[in-house]
Amino acid sequence: MSRVLICSIGQLGHLNPMISLARHIAAAGHEVRVATGPDMAHQVAHTGFRHLPIGDPGELRPEAFTESRGRRLIAELTPRWIEDLERHVAAWRPDVVVRQWLEGASLVVAARLGIPQVICEVCLRLPPEHSAYHPALRIARDYGVDPRALDGDLWLACYPPRFARPGTPRLPHEHHIKPLLYDLLPEGDPYDLMPDRERADPPVPPPGRPLVYATLGTMYNKATSVFGALAEAFAGQDYDVLMTTGPDCDPESVLPGGPPGNVRLARYVPHSVVFQRCDVVISHGGFNTVMCALAERLPLGLIPLGSDHGTNARRCAALGVALVYPRCVQEPYLHVAPEDVDPALVREMTATLLSExxxxxxARAVGAEIAALPGLDHAVRLIEDLLKAR
Known part of the structure; x- marks a missing residue:
């Protein structure tokens, strides 16, 4: 049995895919602990893993995470994360660190102590021409870490090869695996924030008409005006809609007057339930949502709001699996301001995706490629092989 430290930025969109891998590692008999922000204590508790908090509560503000502002924010917070992580590692020396490619605190701690590193690419890494903007590169330089440590000892690219940015060179120790898709935990609802009335009412409409699933994920769901625009776009159409607002967002606060008759609201519905039933996904373009939809071979309508959404939208458009909101701003990253989302354009996007x-x-072609990839059990074996070779 090995000690495996999972490290994640303290937001659900970053943590959830890492939890998926952690569960498989633990099932193989290894001891797993999860180092992430204190705001994630509730979510980690549902997994049964030991939570090692790093940083301060409330420091990761959703409005800060554009591509450029997010890099600066992480750079400012990383020194404190390093201090916290060093204390945890001193008390519980892991045999391997499993981290996300853009996260620099565990990079520094692992490199200092010579702990092997497994990198999870759960959002696309930067192309070579933009490598100077790598969010962890500055951290490595500031702390005297060899930049080669940025690539770790084992690289898990958690997406199909065709989704990679064009021109991105394959690393010699890189392995593509199935996306780290997070779903309902077997022992119960991972988000017990939902009131009983929401649990009791099945949110997925019965079969009979096409079903559109709409979501803004777990971070950009704070852009509540977009939910109103989506509801207006879908109202009265000849299809049903399931719209999820996120575990920390009360559906009644999003649409105080109630949804249109063909729209159902819920905080959270397991992807295994909704994606197998729906026909089209309308989304902000978060990496996890995109991968879940493509794994189920579903076309997407993407309204990028920030972060890496524009990158994902461009890749989806290039692969022909998605329509991208037509009035996006190109600089400094592909996005649309929440208040500028036009219901008429969303309605047109949705109709096109349903009819063409x-x-x-x-999407079926990309989904077939995902299905053919090795799964998370293979990822665990790669990690075990890395440890045996040390």
Whole structure:
């Protein structure tokens, strides 16, 4: 049995895929602990893993995470994360650190102590021409870490090869695996924030009409005006809609007057439930949502709001699996301001995705590639092989 430290930025979009891998590692008999922000204590508790808090509560503000501002924010917070992580590692020396490629605190701690590193690419890494903007590169330089440590000892690219940025060179120790898709935990609801009335009412409409699933994920769901625009876009259409607002967002606060008759609201619905039933996904373009939809071979309508959404939207458009909101601003990153989302354009996007089969055909091709990838059990074996070789 080995000691495996999972490190994640303290937000659900970053933590959830790492929890998926952690569960497989633990099932193989290894001891797992999760180092992430204190705001994630509740979510980690549901997994049964020991939570090692790093940083301060409330320091990761959703409005700060554009591509440029997010890099600066992480750079400012990383020194404190390093201090916290060093204390945890001193008390519990892991055999391996499993981290995300853009996170610098565990990079520094692992490199200082010679602990092997497994890198999870759960959002696309930067192309070579933009490598100077790597969010952890500055951290490595500031702390005297060899920049080669940025690539770790084992690299898990958690997406199909065709989704990679064009021109991104494959690393010699890189392995593509199935996306780290997070879903309902077997022992119960991972978000017990939901009131009983929401649990009791099945949110997924019965079969009969096409179903559109709409979500803004778990961070950009704070852009509540977009939910109103989506509801207006979908109202009265000849399809049903399931819209999830996120575990920390009360559906009644999003649409105080109630949703249109063909729209159902819920905080959270397991992807295994909704994606197998729906026909089209309308989303902000978060990496996890995109991968879940493509794994189920579903076309997407993408309204990028910030962070890496624009990158994902461009890749989806290039692969023919998605329509991207047509009035995005190009600089400094592809996005649309929440208040500028036009219901008429969303309605048109949705109608096109439902009526034109080319998007579904392209999504099926990408989904087939995902299905053929080795799964998380293979990832665990790669980690074990790394430890045996040390």
């Amino acid at each position: 089969g080319s998007y579904r055909d392209a």
